[in-house]
Amino acid sequence: MPDDVPDSVHAFLESVVQRNLAEGKIAGDPVLLAEGWERRFVADGTRVDEMVRLYQDLGWEVTTRRIRPEQIGGSCEGCRTAILAGFQMIYTRRPGAA
8 A cells, every 4th residue: 555545545445455355355366265265354465475474484375366356245335445555365275275
């Protein structure tokens, strides 16, 4: 997310994305899910690397994907804004699960 975005806007976008993820409005990538990856959560671009390192340090395989418009159900304008802000879905799987 650009540095000039106020923290309050960032917090709002993150809450919208997390709520819609929990409600199933943001679908996981069906190819990754079929390969044994688990959808974990959505993170903004500034936190993705930190979260990837954390999961890797815990021994998980990790991959990320930008959220695509077709993954968003309904009319979630906040989710569409999050896509433009660079949010990514984080997926993990146990080592050797492939």
